[in-house]
Amino acid sequence: xxxxxxxxxxxxxxxxxxxxxxxxxxxxxxxxxxxxxxxxxxxxxxxxxxxxxxxxxxxxxxxxxxxxxxxxxxxxxxxxxxxxxxxxxxxxxxxxxxxxxxxxxxxxxxxxxxxxxxxxxxxxxxxxxxxxxxxxxxxxxxxxxxxxxxxxxxxxxxxxxxxxxxxxxxxxxxxxxxxxxxxxxxxxxxxxxxxxxxxxxxxxxxxxxxxxxxxxxxxxxxxxxxxxxxxxxxxxxxxxxxxxxxxxxxxxxxxxxxxxxxxxxxxxxxxxxxxxxxxxxxxxxxxxxxxxxxxxxxxxxxxxxxxxxxxxxxxxxxxxxxxxxxxxxxxxxxxxxxxxxxxxxxxxxxxxxxxxxxxxxxxxxxxxxxxxxxxx
Numbered sequence: 001x002x003x004x005x006x007x008x009x010x011x012x013x014x015x016x017x018x019x020x021x022x023x024x025x026x027x028x029x030x031x032x033x034x035x036x037x038x039x040x041x042x043x044x045x046x047x048x049x050x051x052x053x054x055x056x057x058x059x060x061x062x063x064x065x066x067x068x069x070x071x072x073x074x075x076x077x078x079x080x081x082x083x084x085x086x087x088x089x090x091x092x093x094x095x096x097x098x099x100x101x102x103x104x105x106x107x108x109x110x111x112x113x114x115x116x117x118x119x120x121x122x123x124x125x126x127x128x129x130x131x132x133x134x135x136x137x138x139x140x141x142x143x144x145x146x147x148x149x150x151x152x153x154x155x156x157x158x159x160x161x162x163x164x165x166x167x168x169x170x171x172x173x174x175x176x177x178x179x180x181x182x183x184x185x186x187x188x189x190x191x192x193x194x195x196x197x198x199x200x201x202x203x204x205x206x207x208x209x210x211x212x213x214x215x216x217x218x219x220x221x222x223x224x225x226x227x228x229x230x231x232x233x234x235x236x237x238x239x240x241x242x243x244x245x246x247x248x249x250x251x252x253x254x255x256x257x258x259x260x261x262x263x264x265x266x267x268x269x270x271x272x273x274x275x276x277x278x279x280x281x282x283x284x285x286x287x288x289x290x291x292x293x294x295x296x297x298x299x300x301x302x303x304x305x306x307x308x309x310x311x312x313x314x315x316x317x318x319x320x321x322x323x324x325x326x327x328x329x330x331x332x333x334x335x336x337x338x339x340x341x342x343x344x345x346x347x348x349x350x351x352x353x354x355x356x357x358x359x360x361x362x363x364x365x366x367x368x369x370x371x372x373x374x375x376x
Contacts, residue, residue, distance in 0.1 A: 017058040070138035071100040075107035080116035103132035130185040134175050143169035157236050165192035193237040200234035201245050208252035215308035250322050257309045261336045264306035268343040271299045279352045289374035307340045
């Protein structure tokens, strides 16, 4: 059985590819395909992708053959005294399209010490080597060469860009991006920069969507500032990207508040009936009051926090210059505020209690009575 499992695990498998509208590609086996969703079994588990977020689907053909492994590159030992000659041979191999041969010569040249290969020649060799690995479709070899080139450049941003390109190739494990095979050094860097910028945007939106304690104005602004700072990292890869996409993480902050408010409304709608039902009996003893308070405390706290967060939105959206986002959600915000305001009170006619000479007595008010913690 162990041998059989190893054989299955090691065998190349046909794969379906799903590309989303966010240009994320997922590879695996489609186990369910409906007008509403695609269920894809991948090596990391089964995932469900909504149909309206799918850009394209590419199903593996039964006749398809696994891609051939890239040619193996073997470093050619180079005599330091003949480095210039080896360089010319590598260039000739590139012109002839003999990519694996050229890569072997370049690897041999890069193994030489600084006295035998100048810094400029080393830079040129790493760039040419990236192209060689791309041509033979060896993503990991190209990634390694990009990392080596990054170690040679003096500028910090150049290092970040090259290391980002290497990361993209290592992560993707392929030289294809958006259905296009990358074949040159400049192509992979350009494609990787776009990928990294989008990744920064995704991280910024995720930060905004997960920000906490947004009922506090200062925390709300810190959450937005943190998301924008993350987005600004994209400018190293695509200058001006953060300005063009600034609105998206800020909108995610607003949506975060709206989602939390809706969840709070649902929570209060389920909790208030129980608080209402036990309003009178909660004053019968200290133990009953404490138990009632334990239930009412999170109810009152969540309701108030959601209300405060919504009330922060006009100032927040104005300060961060996204007033149109507030305008687009204004009706929903007003509706949520009205519901949250109502959840401060018991429903009309609830039997509560008032304190008299002989203890507590039932009291049914025709007016709205606020839900308050018991004092004992």
